[in-house]
Amino acid sequence: MVSVAGAMRLGVFGGTFDPLHTGHLMVAQEVIEVLSLDRVLFVPALRSPHKPHEPAASATLRLQMIRSAIEGDTRFEVSDLEIRRAGPSYTVETLRAIGVQRPGTQLALILGADQWAEFGQWHEPREIASIAKLALITRTGDYPSDLDSGFTDGPPLPTTVVPVTRIDLSATLIRSRVREGLSVRYLVPESVRRIIEANNLYLNEV
Secondary structure (H helix, E strand, O other): OOOOOOOOEEEEEEEOOOOOOHHHHHHHHHHHHHHOOOEEEEEEOOOOOOOOOOOOOOHHHHHHHHHHHHOOOOOEEEOOHHHHOOOOOOHHHHHHHHHHHOOOOEEEEEEOHHHHHOHHHOOOHHHHHHHOEEEEEEOOOOOOOOHHHOOOOOOOOOEEEEEOOOOOOOHHHHHHHHHOOOOOEOOEOHHHHHHHHHOOOOOOOO
16 A cells, blocks of 8 residues: 555454454554554444354444444544445455545555454455555464465565454453343443343344
């Protein structure tokens, strides 16, 4: 990605966010600081093409949880672009759409270890890398190679490894605790916890 003086630097953070939790917000904050970004855009997926199951919470509620969590923090935004799009959410299409909406913006795609491990199987991965800087989140200080991501030929992809604070927290853990009747206070923003409880989310998830 070519740097342009004065251009907005925007991190793109995709996922199902089912639900958004404190770890997501910590990652977004630290990526802003390490990469000197202006903002991070949360992009919840309607349905991930890389996951076999539908999200447990509806797209409307997942979007509501993100909006409630980031309210008042001007460093963060949320987009319903993928939720409004029919079918699976392909990252390359999302990045192209953001580029049209925000011409001249420098994009950085935020990727976790699980996403990077499958990146070679994503739709048009090399095109993704040509549109956005690949920001690889690591909590261990290192990261797998292109080969570990499914790339076996061609030049290596340009990537930037971003070390972040290690916190063993996942949306799966949050849903499990809710299902077991355990508290998720302090693991998710308080506004997210209230939405989960008000809508009886995750109680009957198999």
